[in-house]
Amino acid sequence: MNLLEYTFSGKKVTYYLDDSLSSLQNKVPVNRSVIITDETVYQAYAGQLAGFQTIVIPAGEQHKNQATVNHILDELIRMEADRQSFVIGLGGGVVTDIAGFAASVYMRGIRFGFVPTTILGQVDASIGGKNGIDAGIYKNIIGVIRQPEFILFDHTLLQTLPQEQWVNGFAEIIKHACIRDAQLFALLEQKKLEDFQQDHQLLAELIRRNVDIKSGVVAKDEFETGDRKLLNFGHTIGHAVENTYELLHGFAVSIGMVAACSISGTVSGFSVPEQERVLKVLQQYGLPIYLEFDKKRVFEILKMDKKRVREEISFVLLKTIGHAVIQKIPLTELEELIQKMSD
Ligand SMILES: NC(=O)c1ccc[n+]([C@@H]2O[C@H](COP(=O)([O-])OP(=O)(O)OC[C@H]3O[C@@H](n4cnc5c(N)ncnc54)[C@H](O)[C@@H]3O)[C@@H](O)[C@H]2O)c1
Numbered sequence: 001m002n003l004l005e006y007t008f009s010g011k012k013v014t015y016y017l018d019d020s021l022s023s024l025q026n027k028v029p030v031n032r033s034v035i036i037t038d039e040t041v042y043q044a045y046a047g048q049l050a051g052f053q054t055i056v057i058p059a060g061e062q063h064k065n066q067a068t069v070n071h072i073l074d075e076l077i078r079m080e081a082d083r084q085s086f087v088i089g090l091g092g093g094v095v096t097d098i099a100g101f102a103a104s105v106y107m108r109g110i111r112f113g114f115v116p117t118t119i120l121g122q123v124d125a126s127i128g129g130k131n132g133i134d135a136g137i138y139k140n141i142i143g144v145i146r147q148p149e150f151i152l153f154d155h156t157l158l159q160t161l162p163q164e165q166w167v168n169g170f171a172e173i174i175k176h177a178c179i180r181d182a183q184l185f186a187l188l189e190q191k192k193l194e195d196f197q198q199d200h201q202l203l204a205e206l207i208r209r210n211v212d213i214k215s216g217v218v219a220k221d222e223f224e225t226g227d228r229k230l231l232n233f234g235h236t237i238g239h240a241v242e243n244t245y246e247l248l249h250g251f252a253v254s255i256g257m258v259a260a261c262s263i264s265g266t267v268s269g270f271s272v273p274e275q276e277r278v279l280k281v282l283q284q285y286g287l288p289i290y291l292e293f294d295k296k297r298v299f300e301i302l303k304m305d306k307k308r309v310r311e312e313i314s315f316v317l318l319k320t321i322g323h324a325v326i327q328k329i330p331l332t333e334l335e336e337l338i339q340k341m342s343d
Pocket residue numbers: 038039040041044059060061064091092093094095097117118119120121124125126127128129130131132139140157158159160161162165168249
């Protein structure tokens with residue numbers, strides 16, 4: 001059964017698992033649909049988009065901003081898109097975040113769906129309804145929560161994905177295992193990246209499992225008042241280093257997870273052997289575990305974090321592998337913990 005349905009606050013989202021881009025034309029009204037994609041994805045897959053109108057944006061996080069949204073909205077107006085129109089975001093997390101955002105504000109919201117084309121997009125960014133853009137160095141600081149109608153997963157699209165983007169996506173997979181699924185963590189320990197790249201069935205199962213973890217967490221807490229915060233494991237410090245050092249999202253999250261493991265060691269009793277297992281798996285999948293960062297500067301950015309409420313920050317900590325908790329840490333204490341982290 002390759003069709004899954006998840007309901008988020010009463011809104012049903014259809015997941016077409018292990019499906020194909022070519023079947024998109026049977027799922028949406030082609031003449032009323034506009035595909036938003038980036039230049040790289042467009043170059044690789046334009047041949048499969050016959051009949052669709054397209055808006056092609058430049059690739060890269062630096063374009064996930066208001067200027068690109070304005071361009072998309074101008075194009076939708078020029079194409080005379082109306083309330084019956086359907087927007088499809090075809091691309092990585094940058095494209096789906098921005099396409100979902102543009103579709104959510106155009107005419108106060110028109111329907112949209114996603115075809116994620118990166119690992120990170122398929123296991124994380126396309127799921128959960130967070131759509132948004134950056135403002136300068138502040139990541140995802142402007143946005144809405146609104147669910148797509150569907151998400152279509154086509155694993156063959158990953159064949160053109162550069163190696164570093166595979167590695168990038170595995171950071172979120174490892175994150176999911178750390179916070180929710182000790183068995184998945186053990187599977188990741190046994191395998192290596194090439195195993196998943198070479199075995200379609202293994203990859204399809206991995207993606208399905210991650211889709212389930214993320215969707216399950218979000219379905220219980222769409223508006224992030226509780227458990228959804230767990231998905232931010234590694235992201236508080238990760239986001240702070242991401243734009244400062246222009247790292248790929250997953251690479252930054254990897255650094256953030258290492259820092260969060262160390263803080264968990266002090267605050268929530270996460271054992272040293274388990275901390276070491278996390279570091280080992282990150283390295284096994286080619287992720288960085290060390291970055292010499294300007295702690296003072298990173299802390300200044302961290303203070304702006306959306307998870308900050310007055311002088312405290314909600315921090316995701318591990319108790320054991322597969323079991324994460326949320327704990328409020330006063331900013332002053334966090335500053336000390338970061339300063340104390342070994343160089
Ligand atoms: N909304 C959410 O819940 C959520 C969750 C996690 C991450 N995100 C966001 O996702 C973004 C990162 O997503 P990403 O890592 O997918 O980055 P991305 O969208 O920038 O894609 C990475 C690169 O791969 C290229 N690419 C995409 N698909 C390809 C394919 N099939 N073949 C060849 N090249 C391809 C893109 O053009 C781009 O250059 C960040 O902006 C992050 O904030 C959002």
